[in-house]
Amino acid sequence: MSTVLRVELLAKTYKAGDGDFFAVKDVDLEVSQGEFVAIMGPSGSGKSTLLHLISGLELPSRGTISLCDINLTDCSDDERTRVRSEKIGFVFQFFNLIPVLSALENVVLPLLMAGHKESAIHNRAISLLTDMGLGNHLQKRPKELSGGQQQRVAIARAMLANPPILMADEPTGNLDTKTGFDVLRLLQSACRAPQRQALILVTHDPRVAALADRVLFMRDSEIVGETHNPDLATNPENAAQFLYTIQQKWEVLMS
Numbered sequence: 001m002s003t004v005l006r007v008e009l010l011a012k013t014y015k016a017g018d019g020d021f022f023a024v025k026d027v028d029l030e031v032s033q034g035e036f037v038a039i040m041g042p043s044g045s046g047k048s049t050l051l052h053l054i055s056g057l058e059l060p061s062r063g064t065i066s067l068c069d070i071n072l073t074d075c076s077d078d079e080r081t082r083v084r085s086e087k088i089g090f091v092f093q094f095f096n097l098i099p100v101l102s103a104l105e106n107v108v109l110p111l112l113m114a115g116h117k118e119s120a121i122h123n124r125a126i127s128l129l130t131d132m133g134l135g136n137h138l139q140k141r142p143k144e145l146s147g148g149q150q151q152r153v154a155i156a157r158a159m160l161a162n163p164p165i166l167m168a169d170e171p172t173g174n175l176d177t178k179t180g181f182d183v184l185r186l187l188q189s190a191c192r193a194p195q196r197q198a199l200i201l202v203t204h205d206p207r208v209a210a211l212a213d214r215v216l217f218m219r220d221s222e223i224v225g226e227t228h229n230p231d232l233a234t235n236p237e238n239a240a241q242f243l244y245t246i247q248q249k250w251e252v253l254m255s
């Protein structure tokens, strides 16, 4: 299976007082096409910083990031912006929709700004929103939509360019349990054919992480462990076992 993301010895330092501290330290990571990777870790362990580095929203202090064999760390600012908009769709916890724009306008805005013609993306945006059950809400502004509907608009925006990698930073953190799982199912469906997008998702909820193919655990800016989803075809009880393993590791991590 092809590797869509390769990260080597990635680190980010920030200034604190007289010295620097690591927000992310020596992270190595490979993610394949169609793979769903969850990241868990205590508050402040570096999860969001890692996602921001991979998606080019922040520049690393050292290390390399390669998206679909393009080395992001070698790119000029303009190239990095272009690669980022083609290769990555980002879903935020607080949706980050623009209040004065309609749902449809929010979805197409990033690609319009990247120079795409409206006629080329308009129909796909409508069909994505319609597939997500928002066909009757295209002209509504974010404040006229529920939290779950707003997050679906944000997911449609992330998916419009059909990027090979989707990133989601606690996308269900602001939603009730049922709405959160509806949103998750939508994200998860992107990992399957025909899109086969990779999904990297940060969560504090072991039940959410248990849907992933692989869970990475972060602590004090480093990846300190990982666990793989066992083959459900071999034994359906593996799902319960996987959730139990994640819960155990999560408790140790938080202790």
Ligand SMILES: Nc1ncnc2c1ncn2[C@@H]1O[C@H](COP(=O)(O)OP(=O)(O)OP(=O)(O)O)[C@@H](O)[C@H]1O
Pocket (backbone or CB within 6 Å): 014, 015, 022, 023, 041, 042, 043, 044, 045, 046, 047, 048, 049, 050
């Ligand atoms: N722009 C910044 N400038 C300085 N320090 C920062 C900056 N962004 C993050 N940090 C620090 O880096 C560390 C990691 O932050 P990060 O936001 O990645 O944590 P997190 O794991 O996403 O936490 P949470 O679960 O609360 O969202 C924290 O100590 C944070 O205060």
Ligand SMILES: [Mg+2]
Pocket (backbone or CB within 6 Å): 047, 048, 049, 169
């Ligand atoms: Mg965070």
